[in-house]
Structures are given as structure tokens and as C-alpha cells.
Amino acid sequence: MDALISQYIDPYYLRILMLIGINIILALGLNLITGVTGQLSMGHAGFMSIGAYTSAILSMQMGSPFFLSLLAGAMVAAFFGFLIGIPTLRLEGDYLAMVTIGFAEIIRVFFLNFEPGGKAVGLSGIPQNTTFVLVWTLVIIIIILNAKLLSSRIGRAFYAIRENEIAAEASGINSTRLKVLAFTAGSFLAGLGGGLYAHYMYFIRPQDFAFMKSIELLNMVVLGGMGSIPGTILGSVILTLLPEMLRIVAEYRLLFYGALLVILMIFRPNGLLGDVRVYDIKKKLQGKKVGLWQSSN
Amino acid sequence: MAVLQLEEITMEFGGLRALDLVDIKVEEQQIYGIIGPNGAGKTTLFNIITGIYLPTGGKVIFKDCLLNKMHPWDVARQGIGRTFQNIRLFNKLSVLDNVRVGSHGVSKSGFFGSMLGLPSSRREEKMIVEKAEHLLELVGLGEKKLEYADNLAYGEQRRLEIARAMALNPSLLLLDEPAAGMNSTEKVELMDLIWKIRNEMQLTIILVEHDMNLVMNICEQIAVLDYGRKIADGPPEVVKNDERVIQSYLGAEA
Amino acid sequence: MIWQQLLNGLTLGSTYALIALGYTMVYGIIQLINFAHGEIYMIGAFVGLFLVVNTGLNIGVALLGAMAFCMVLGMLVELIAYRPLRGRASRLSGIISAIGVSIFLSTLMVLIAQTNTRRYPDIFNIQTFQVGDLQVSSLQVIILVVATLLMIGLQLLVQKTRVGKAMRACSQDLEAAYLMGINVNRIISFTFAIGSALAAAGGVMVGIYYNAVWPYMGTMAGLKAFAAAILGGIGSIPGAMIGGLTLGVLEILGVAFLSSSYKDAIAFGILILVLIIRPQGIMGQKITKKV
Ligand SMILES: Nc1ncnc2c1ncn2[C@@H]1O[C@H](COP(=O)(O)OP(=O)(O)O)[C@@H](O)[C@H]1O
Numbered sequence: 001m002d003a004l005i006s007q008y009i010d011p012y013y014l015r016i017l018m019l020i021g022i023n024i025i026l027a028l029g030l031n032l033i034t035g036v037t038g039q040l041s042m043g044h045a046g047f048m049s050i051g052a053y054t055s056a057i058l059s060m061q062m063g064s065p066f067f068l069s070l071l072a073g074a075m076v077a078a079f080f081g082f083l084i085g086i087p088t089l090r091l092e093g094d095y096l097a098m099v100t101i102g103f104a105e106i107i108r109v110f111f112l113n114f115e116p117g118g119k120a121v122g123l124s125g126i127p128q129n130t131t132f133v134l135v136w137t138l139v140i141i142i143i144i145l146n147a148k149l150l151s152s153r154i155g156r157a158f159y160a161i162r163e164n165e166i167a168a169e170a171s172g173i174n175s176t177r178l179k180v181l182a183f184t185a186g187s188f189l190a191g192l193g194g195g196l197y198a199h200y201m202y203f204i205r206p207q208d209f210a211f212m213k214s215i216e217l218l219n220m221v222v223l224g225g226m227g228s229i230p231g232t233i234l235g236s237v238i239l240t241l242l243p244e245m246l247r248i249v250a251e252y253r254l255l256f257y258g259a260l261l262v263i264l265m266i267f268r269p270n271g272l273l274g275d276v277r278v279y280d281i282k283k284k285l286q287g288k289k290v291g292l293w294q295s296s297n
Numbered sequence: 298m299a300v301l302q303l304e305e306i307t308m309e310f311g312g313l314r315a316l317d318l319v320d321i322k323v324e325e326q327q328i329y330g331i332i333g334p335n336g337a338g339k340t341t342l343f344n345i346i347t348g349i350y351l352p353t354g355g356k357v358i359f360k361d362c363l364l365n366k367m368h369p370w371d372v373a374r375q376g377i378g379r380t381f382q383n384i385r386l387f388n389k390l391s392v393l394d395n396v397r398v399g400s401h402g403v404s405k406s407g408f409f410g411s412m413l414g415l416p417s418s419r420r421e422e423k424m425i426v427e428k429a430e431h432l433l434e435l436v437g438l439g440e441k442k443l444e445y446a447d448n449l450a451y452g453e454q455r456r457l458e459i460a461r462a463m464a465l466n467p468s469l470l471l472l473d474e475p476a477a478g479m480n481s482t483e484k485v486e487l488m489d490l491i492w493k494i495r496n497e498m499q500l501t502i503i504l505v506e507h508d509m510n511l512v513m514n515i516c517e518q519i520a521v522l523d524y525g526r527k528i529a530d531g532p533p534e535v536v537k538n539d540e541r542v543i544q545s546y547l548g549a550e551a
Numbered sequence: 552m553i554w555q556q557l558l559n560g561l562t563l564g565s566t567y568a569l570i571a572l573g574y575t576m577v578y579g580i581i582q583l584i585n586f587a588h589g590e591i592y593m594i595g596a597f598v599g600l601f602l603v604v605n606t607g608l609n610i611g612v613a614l615l616g617a618m619a620f621c622m623v624l625g626m627l628v629e630l631i632a633y634r635p636l637r638g639r640a641s642r643l644s645g646i647i648s649a650i651g652v653s654i655f656l657s658t659l660m661v662l663i664a665q666t667n668t669r670r671y672p673d674i675f676n677i678q679t680f681q682v683g684d685l686q687v688s689s690l691q692v693i694i695l696v697v698a699t700l701l702m703i704g705l706q707l708l709v710q711k712t713r714v715g716k717a718m719r720a721c722s723q724d725l726e727a728a729y730l731m732g733i734n735v736n737r738i739i740s741f742t743f744a745i746g747s748a749l750a751a752a753g754g755v756m757v758g759i760y761y762n763a764v765w766p767y768m769g770t771m772a773g774l775k776a777f778a779a780a781i782l783g784g785i786g787s788i789p790g791a792m793i794g795g796l797t798l799g800v801l802e803i804l805g806v807a808f809l810s811s812s813y814k815d816a817i818a819f820g821i822l823i824l825v826l827i828i829r830p831q832g833i834m835g836q837k838i839t840k841k842v
């Protein structure tokens with residue numbers, strides 16, 4: 001299958017498609033934490049790096065099979081998410097943002113000094129096991145599970161915490177527990193994405209997972225529309241393609257990128273698909289008559 | 298036997314004593330009114346009962362169980378539902394979803410069960426939806442179940458809060474100024490609703506309200522707070538004629 | 552040895568404090584983490600450098616020039632990127648907009664000045680005094696004195712003047728301040744101006760002290776200064792000063808006694824510990840949220 005694909009798709013586009021897939025997985029993880037549950041995390045790349053390094057070291061130095069490395073990377077990232085989440089998720093919004101930034105920085109500095117991870121030079125020669133089919137199969141599975149989760153009791157509780165934490169608690173929602181749950185699950189996906197990334201890129205360095213990477217992932221979630229799965233997918237696609245398209249204006253690329261963020265926030269503060277529901281569109285189209293659409297956000 | 302018993306509740310914010318040794322006893326299936334001027338401490342009392350504030354002193358006893366140090370969600374799971382004076386809906390969720398969230402404390406599906414759509418979760422989900430739709434009919438919002446909560450009119454939002462609180466199957470319901478901002482027709486409907494809820498579902502209701510007509514009509518027992526102190530309690534006729542109440546509260550209104 | 556580290560730490564910390572003040576004042580009023588603040592600091596350092604090198608201005612005048620420039624820049628940023636969002640977008644949108652500005656400004660500086668590190672010319676004739684065991688450079692004295700003067704000035708401004716009173720009113724309750732007839736937009740603008748000027752002063756002094764100015768210098772300094780603001784208790788002006796000094800001292804001590812390779816992790820480690828133990832920061836007050 002993969003052989004077939006690489007025969008028909010230009011390597012350049014194939015590469016972009018791979019990165020889009022990996023970014024969707026990463027961004028869906030962050031969406032769970034920030035978009036859905038409303039807990040601003042600005043250190044998602046830190047959890048990604050845990051997954052990347054763990055899986056790469058397992059594959060390269062312990063001879064562990066790829067799938068096991070991948071799973072282990074995701075689990076270790078989830079474990080750290082859980083560990084960090086417990087004491088910090090009691091903190092209010094912006095404090096949490098700062099703690100997540102701080103944690104990601106600490107992780108980065110740790111890997112900068114981590115002998116088995118090659119310190120600042122990083123790791124190279126990671127087996128390139130991540131294939132197109134694998135990435136996109138995972139993307140589809142994760143989207144389906146995500147969608148199911150978000151329309152369930154637990155998913156609704158996540159949204160409720162974002163919308164009004166006090167009212168959520170008065171409905172019997174243990175907000176601390178659920179925030180930790182969202183954080184752990186989101187970190188799991190970050191670790192998974194990190195592992196896929198490492199086994200695709202062949203080579204990783206601590207600065208691949210610096211603050212800017214976390215911001216990029218956050219932008220994907222915000223651009224599409226907070227808490228919406230289609231929004232997050234759209235955001236990931238656009239923000240993976242955009243830098244490629246802006247390549248023509250090479251050094252002005254980041255200048256545009258920065259300006260674009262400001263403009264977007266001014267004109268669409270809730271993201272491109274934020275607040276957009278099938279129900280409302282239908283209502284607009286057909287006046288008041290609305291069919292029975294089960295729409296959970 | 299009282300369902301809810303507050304003993305010598307005291308609450309201080311910095312230097313301010315918002316509640317001062319308040320005793321209140323609410324009997325099973327009563328509609329109990331709490332009245333008093335703005336800033337008297339009525340909402341603070343609700344916040345203490347529901348575990349949002351930790352009282353500086355005193356005890357909250359609900360069905361023989363001490364609530365004092367419980368988290369708000371544990372209090373809710375004991376069967377205490379509430380609404381908020383400054384409406385707190387989940388604005389970007391549908392009306393139906395708001396009520397479905399209300400069932401959280403009395404349902405069980407976990408993370409994996411939900412995600413994988415296990416049969417038990419699906420069954421529970423079906424019941425949650427049925428209950429929510431029933432409650433929305435009850436409060437007259439059946440037609441609006443797919444709207445965003447923040448698209449509702451003010452009075453509708455207040456009723457949605459009641460439906461959400463009812464989804465918890467509470468045995469005690471706390472309503473904080475449910476009629477605020479409603480016109481007189483809506484107020485009459487609200488009164489009927491409160492009656493109906495109490496009689497059909499056999500629960501106890503505590504009501505904070507400024508509309509004296511509504512309070513005197515509907516409540517079987519009333520406590521009056523003033524500057525954090527309970528200055529009177531008893532049936533409406535007694536409270537209505539109490540010297541101090543007339544002086545500090547009712548008199549000012551008339 | 553320890554005293555020497557303490558002095559070095561205070562010097563570094565006073566520059567963190569200068570930057571942290573801008574974060575805390577802005578946050579106190581509009582609850583926005585102004586991620587572009589670090590870039591204002593960086594641009595301050597560049598403007599100072601430019602003035603010294605290209606116009607031969609006296610360093611004191613260059614410092615004032617950098618402060619004035621950044622004042623205007625700070626107000627512009629607020630006007631263009633934050634004001635249009637106010638009242639109609641979530642706080643997260645504000646943060647993203649701030650990040651956009653931050654990326655924009657640092658890239659702009661890369662385009663103008665390239666990524667290589669620049670140095671202030673050697674015109675300062677820095678002397679080092681020996682006080683007991685202590686090595687004190689004239690530059691350290693200048694930095695400490697200037698920083699102290701600026702902070703005293705800020706305190707006077709906030710506590711004693713009309714505009715300061717309006718600022719305090721706004722940070723208590725923006726809506727109430729508006730209803731009382733305070734021109735809220737003007738006060739916010741003014742707050743950005745003051746905060747940016749302080750950051751620029753910090754930028755120029757750090758540029759001279761560490762002898763390095765480069766377009767990405769604002770990122771880490773900004774993050775650490777924000778950490779300092781939180782450490783001290785966000786929204787509190789004395790808190791930002793104390794937070795900045797504490798962070799500077801602890802960071803230098805950490806480098807001296809642990810390892811310099813973990814330098815950047817130390818500040819954040821401290822911050823996380825403090826927040827877990829005392830979420831409201833050193834000077835912040837614990838308040839019961841009103842429900
Ligand atoms: N979280 C809080 N922090 C400080 N003061 C509070 C807080 N909550 C309530 N108060 C004060 O307690 C008093 C009683 O308030 P409240 O219970 O809301 O009154 P009511 O609901 O009777 O109008 C008021 O003076 C109010 O300002």
C-alpha cells in the first residue's frame with residue numbers, strides 16, 4: 001500500500017501529507033485540553049518531545065519493535081501529563097499557561113543535557129518506520145474516538161468545565177479529576193504524535209520542540225475554532241500548508257504569519273469554524289423549520 | 298426530621314462578616330423562603346450549602362450527613378441541585394446538552410466506555426436524553442432544545458437552569474432569585490412550575506426571592522436575613538407581621 | 552562568594568523586575584499576558600544601540616530615546632492588536648494576538664538587523680571596585696541605581712498622581728472605572744506606554760551589561776519576567792519588583808551552585824514550585840472568588 005502510494009504521489013506532497021497527519025494528531029490532543037476543556041496549555045511540544053525521545057531511544061538503543069516504542073512514548077507522555085496535571089490544574093487559566101510553558105522549557109533543557117538523547121546535537125538515525133498508511137489510519141481512528149468521546153457524558157463534562165466551571169461542579173462534575181483526565185489524554189496524543197514524528201524525521205533535536213512549536217500547535221486549535229474537531233483539522237491543514245505556500249516570500253514568512261494571527265483574531269476571534277453548527281446553518285437556510293439534528297457542539 | 302439543618306453558620310470575607318450565627322431548619326418537602334435586602338447574605342448561604350465556600354464556622358447537616366468540607370460536586374451528588382442568581386449556563390452548548398450535563402452527577406459512563414460506545418454507556422445515554430427532554434417539556438423549553446443556551450431569552454434561561462438542576466434528581470433544590478427579570482405572566486408560570494415540581498417530584502425547595510407576592514404565596518416557611526443575621530423566621534403570616542422585619546425590610550419596600 | 556553572587560543576582564533581577572512591571576500592570580488592568588512585551592524590551596535594546604552607534608549620543612540620552620521610542624511602540628501595539636478585540640473576544644484570542652505581534656516584531660528585527668549578536672561599543676569605561684571580597688563594577692551600580700530610580704518613579708506615579716489613581720481604579724474594576732467617567736482606553740494606552748518604557752530601559756541596560764543584543768533576546772527574557780510577575784503575585788507592582796529580584800538572585804545562585812547548563816530551567820522550576828505551594832504568588836492576596 002505504502003509502496004503504491006509513494007509511486008504515485010510526489011515525495012514533496014507526500015511529505016506534506018505526512019506532516020499534516022501528524023499535526024492533526026498533535027492538535028487533536030491539544031484541542032482536548034485547551035479547545036474543549038478550556039485549560040490553556042502552551043507547552044504541548046514538551047509532551048511531544050517526551051514521546052519523540054522515549055520512542056526513538058527505545059527503538060535505537062533497546063531494539064524495541066516500532067509499535068511498542070510508539071505506545072511507550074505515548075504512555076510516558078501521558079504519565080507526565082498526569083503528574084503535572086494533578087497539582088497544577090487547580091490553577092486559574094493564565095497561571096496554568098505559564099506552568100505549561102515552564103514545564104516544556106524544563107523538558108527541553110533536560111534533553112539538552114541528556115546524554116542518551118545526544119544532548120544539543122540530538123538523535124539521528126532513528127529508523128524511519130512511520131508510513132503514510134499508518135499515520136492516516138491513526139488519524140482516522142483518533143478522529144472517530146474523539147468524536148465519540150466529545151458527544152458522550154465525559155465529553156460534555158469537558159465542555160461544561162470550559163463554559164462555566166462553577167455550574168459544572170454544581171452538576172456533580174469533579175472538575176479536578178476531569179481536567180487531569182483531559183490533560184492526560186491530550187498528552188497521550190502529544191506523545192503519540194511525537195513518536196510518529198521522530199520515526200518519520202529520522203532526526204530530532206531539543207529545539208524542534210521549543211516554545212515556538214507549542215505555539216504553532218496552539219494556533220492550529222485556535223485558528224480552526226476552539227473545541228471543534230473539524231475546526232482543529234482545518235487549522236492543522238492550513239497551518240501546515242501555509243508555511244509551504246509562504247516559501248516564495250521566504251524571509252517574510254514569519255512576518256506574514258505573525259500579522260495573520262493578529263488579523264484573524266480581530267476579524268474571527270473564535271476561529272474559522274468556531275460557533276459554526278450544522279443546526280444553525282440549516283436554520284438560516286430554511287427559516288425556523290429545523291430537522292432533528294443531534295448536534296453536540 | 299429536618300432535611301437540611303444549618304447550625305450557627307458564620308462566614309467572613311476579610312473583615313466583612315457576611316453571615317453571623319445563622320440557624321435554619323428545613324423540613325422534608327417544604328418550600329422554604331429566604332428573604333432579605335441585597336447583601337444580606339442569602340447567596341452566600343447557598344454557596345456554603347453547596348460547598349463553594351467553606352464557612353468560617355458552623356455546620357451544614359443534610360440528611361444526617363455533615364456537608365461542611367465536601368467539594369461542590371460531592372454535595373451535588375448527595376442530591377442538592379441549585380440555580381444561580383447571575384445565570385450560569387453553558388452558553389455554547391445546546392439547551393438539551395445543558396440539561397444532559399445536569400445528569401452528570403447521577404450517571405456513570407467512564408472515559409473508555411464513552412469513547413468506545415459500550416452498550417451500558419449507550420443505554421445510559423438514551424436515558425439521559427429522555428430525562429432531559431422530559432425536563433425541557435416540563436419547563437416549557439421543548440421547542441428550543443437545539444438552540445445555543447445564550448440565544449435564549451432571560452426568563453427562558455432561568456427556566457433552563459431549573460431544568461438543569463432537576464436533571465440531578467435532587468431531593469433538595471435551591472433557587473436563587475428565580476423570578477428576577479421576569480414579567481408578571483412569567484412569574485405566575487414560574488410559581489406553578491415550582492409547585493408542580495415540588496408536588497410531582499416530592500422534593501424540598503429553598504427559594505431566595507425578592508418578589509414578596511411570590512414568596513408569601515408559595516412558601517410555607519420563611520427566614521429573614523439582614524446584614525448576615527437571621528432576624529425572624531416562621532410561616533408567612535408570622536413573618537409578614539414581625540416588627541423587625543417590617544422595619545428593616547418590608548417597610549422599606551412599601 | 553555568596554555575596555558576590557547575590558550582587559550579580561540583584562543586578563540581573565532588577566532588569567527582570569523592570570520587564571515584569573510591564574506585564575503585571577497590563578495584566579492587572581486587562582488580564583492579558585502581553586507576549587509581545589519581551590519584543591518591546593528587545594527593540595528597546597536595539598534602539599539604544601542604534602542611537603549610541605549611529606548618532607554618537609550620550610548613553611543616558613540614548614536610554615531616554617529608547618524609552619520614548621518603545622512608549623510609542625507599546626501604545627501602537629495596544630491600539631492595533633489588542634483594542635479591537637476588547638469586549639468581544641475571549642482572553643485566549645488576546646493572547647494569540649499578542650503572540651502574533653511578538654512573532655511579527657522579532658521577525659521584523661531579524662529582517663532589519665540580521666540574527667547575529669551585536670555589541671554596544673566600548674565607550675563606557677567600566678571600572679571595577681573592590682569592596683571587601685566583593686567585586687563591584689560601575690555598570691552594576693548604574694543598573695541598580697537606574698532601576699531603583701525608575702521603580703521609585705513608578706511608585707510615585709501610581710500612588711500620588713491623578714493618572715495613577717485612575718490606573719489603580721481600572722485595575723480594581725475596569726467597568727466601574729468606566730462608569731465613574733474614567734477614560735479607560737486612555738488609561739490602558741498609558742499603561743502600555745509606561746510598561747514599554749520600563750522594558751526598554753531594561754533592554755538597554757541588559758544589552759550593555761551582557762554586551763549582547765540580538766533579535767531573539769526578548770523571548771526568554773520575556774518569559775522569565777512574566778514568571779517573575781507571577782512569582783510576585785500578578786497585578787501587584789511591588790510583587791513584580793520582589794518577584795524579579797528573587798528570580799534573578801535564585802537563578803544566579805542556581806547557576807553558581809548547581810550547573811549552568813540548567814540555567815533556563817531554574818527560573819521555571821522555581822515558578823512551578825511556588826505556584827503549587829502558594830498559587831497567588833508572594834505578594835498576591837488570596838481571594839474567594841465571588842459566585
Ligand atoms: N467572595 C466574596 N468575597 C468578598 N465578599 C463577598 C463574597 N461573596 C459575598 N460577599 C459579600 O457578602 C455580602 C453578602 O452577599 P450576598 O450573599 O451575595 O448577598 P445577597 O445574596 O443576600 O444579596 C455582601 O456584602 C457581599 O459583598
Ligand SMILES: [Mg+2]
Pocket residue numbers: 339340341382
Ligand atoms: Mg444574592
